[in-house]
């Protein structure tokens with residue numbers, strides 16, 4: 116079996132084209148473009164690459180960029196001062212704090228200090244609470260990107276058994292909340308390093324979301340033939356980037372979102388969508 120490619124790169128490009136039209140209207144109506152801020156602390160090469168990509172995307176669709184960078188030894192106070200500044204800046208429609216933050220910074224305290232109305236990542240506790248309550252608000256970008264990719268490729272979700280591997284705050288924890296909404300109606304199992312019998316859980320699933328950061332973790336023999344497998348793990352090694360899904364696993368899958376080119380580009384596109392939606396909400400309440 117050859118898996119159908121879940122092409123996040125092409126899908127994200129289509130979404131950017133759709134968003135560019137909405138940005139042009141917002142800019143014409145208000146006289147100023149929506150603005151995305153990024154807070155980047157430290158020298159992690161991956162984080163620098165992701166933030167650079169986010170600003171390239173902004174330039175492409177006409178969203179203004181506000182970049183804030185701090186050294187790896189920045190104090191909690193210095194980071195929170197930048198948060199206060201972006202909260203107060205009218206040119207900043209929404210912003211993100213690139214994660215992970217270097218130790219010993221307290222990421223939860225930083226996220227809590229954000230203005231929830233400017234939280235472009237959907238990771239502020241108030242917005243995660245909205246997600247639990249089923250109330251409209253910005254959604255975490257990677258989970259939103261996964262749902263959008265599955266929807267656009269018509270991968271059946273209602274009644275599907277989904278196995279999520281990894282319990283991180285940006286993917287594993289929130290995605291179950293999205294997929295179990297009535298509109299998606301999937302049944303989700305969240306596996307993690309404490310899970311016994313991981314292979315059994317994966318084999319039960321119609322859809323596997325691999326977000327553990329453990330290269331090659333999901334092997335061909337673990338997958339149910341015909342399942343959709345989405346690779347969200349990225350590990351940087353001297354041999355290049357490695358995903359959580361073993362390359363041979365695509366041979367038995369029905370659909371495959373590879374790394375690179377699958378979920379990553381969708382994460383970036385959903386960030387733009389969150390900013391555009393925040394700008395539209397602001398315009399409607401002005």
Ligand SMILES: Nc1nc2c(c(=O)[nH]1)N[C@@H](CN(C=O)c1ccc(C(=O)N[C@@H](CCC(=O)O)C(=O)O)cc1)CN2
Nearest residue numbers: 165211212213214236256285374375376377379380382
């Ligand atoms: N504040 C946040 N921090 C982090 C998030 C997040 O959503 N919000 N997610 C990840 C990093 N991330 C975005 O920030 C991200 C990761 C990967 C990609 C991507 O496009 N990946 C490429 C491959 C990587 C490459 O080519 O270098 C792909 O899959 O095609 C985009 C964004 C953790 N931090």
